C-alpha cells in the first residue's frame with residue numbers, strides 16, 4: 181500500500197514543489213508583463229497624452245481606435261503586451277491616465293449595456 185508515512189510525506193513534498201513552481205512561473209510572467217508595460221509607457225512620454233498626468237500607477241495603455249476589447253478577446257493581455265512593441269502597431273496605442281481613458285470610453289460609447297447618463 182502506498183500509504184506509509186514516508187510515501188505520504190514524499191507525495192506531499194512533490195505536490196508542494198509543483199505548486200511552488202507554478203506560482204513562481206505566474207509571478208515571473210506577471211513581473212515581465214509589468215516591466216514591458218512600464219517600459220512602453222516610459223518610452224512613449226510617461227504621461228497622459230490628454231492631461232499630462234504622470235503617476236505610472238494610474239497610467240494605462242489605450243488603443244487609439246478603441247478596439248481593446250476585440251483585441252484582448254480570446255488572447256489575453258500577454259499578447260497585447262507583445263503587440264504594443266511591434267513597429268507596425270506604432271500609433272495604434274497611446275498613454276492615457278485612468279480618468280481620461282474612462283472619459284474616452286464613455287464618449288465613444290465603448291461601454292456595453294444601456295446608455296448611461298452622467299449629466
Ligand SMILES: [Zn+2]
Nearest residue numbers: 228231277280
Ligand atoms: Zn489624463
